Amino acid sequence: MSSYTTISSDKLARLIGTANAPALIDVRTDEDFAADQRLIPGSIKLSHEKVSDWGADFAGRSAIVSCFRGEKLAQGTAAWLRQLGVRAETLEGGFEGWKAAKLPLVDTRKLPPRDGRGRTVWVTRARPKIDRIACPWLIRRFVDPNAVFLFVAPSEVVAVGERFNAAPFDIENVFWSHRGELCTFDVMIEEFGITAPPLLRLATLVRGADTARPDLAPEAPGLLAASLGLSRMYDDDLEQLEAGMLLYDAFYRWCRDATGETHNWPTNKAKA
Structure with missing residues (x-):
């Protein structure tokens, strides 16, 4: 009890x-x-x-x-x-x-090795837009709340991963990357075994925004617009990531709790 x-x-x-x-x-x-x-x-x-x-x-x-x-x-x-x-x-x-x-x-067997402080370390291309913000959000909220993310020049991602024991993601020819029509966010949800309906719904929005498929969900263009706006607001990738965490918090809560809710104006218009 x-x-x-x-x-x-x-x-x-x-x-x-x-x-x-x-x-x-x-x-x-x-x-x-x-x-x-x-x-x-x-x-x-x-x-x-x-x-x-x-x-x-x-x-x-x-x-x-x-x-x-x-x-x-x-x-x-x-x-x-x-x-x-x-x-x-x-x-x-x-x-x-x-x-x-x-x-x-x-499934923790899919996780990269942890550093001396017990954190997973990940590395990807600098100037993130969609997948490279969505994936850190997923990891921090559902996989490793203390995860560290390194943003480096695209040509150096693999080498930095090797030298700093960091898992590369969202670049070509690595495990954590696009597969067919799926984006990296989809792959992480599947590999980690966290295929709950709200996350799958969010994955559709991410895929639509990240792969130029606005037909996948009406909300995908909105996610794209917000993501591109954030990328213009912040020069520092880590500051942008922190702002993006709030963005994905909001989209996740919509996917989980508010997809059936509508809004109109005026809210209390008297009937004729």
Whole structure:
């Protein structure tokens, strides 16, 4: 039964992918994680044994802790976090409960190696427009909230990836790239196993805007216009990425919650 220190899978699923989502912390044992190397979208894997070391990093934030079944490891870790000033809850039923509910899980075997601080590192062409903003948004919101993105000259993407242990994306002849009619955003959704309906709807908009296919969705030209406008507003690629995060937050919420809503004026016009 839910309490003020637990959250159900259904409620957590509504928070994942949003700008104000809590930190999601998976503290399954190494043995349990080895048996199923997937993560709840947006989660980071940390050791319950070292919570007194890393817990302060989340002070002042909200966090949801999950273990195998939501029992001792999650409860103890969450209690420690509350001692450290974190608004911590546990996931009811833990990882197994989430899996039993058939909710999306990220296949971590597809992730590039992490750096010394546990972050994935990605590299792509400078001056991003659509796919190169959409993909970082997807990664930060659903795959690795601490991911690092490097924007470099197109001719140097592969070499920078090799020297800095970064995964190249959205260039030709690499794993994370266009495939047939699919853009890189489509590929990431499929490869990571997060094919939820709102993300698939958003992928159609991204594909339409990124591949000059406005026929795919009426909203695709709007996404293209907003993306090109952002690229003119910012000279710094990282500043543009931060602004683009808000743009994709809005489009995602529309895809998830508002596709059936219309708007007209005047709203309260008296009937004749």
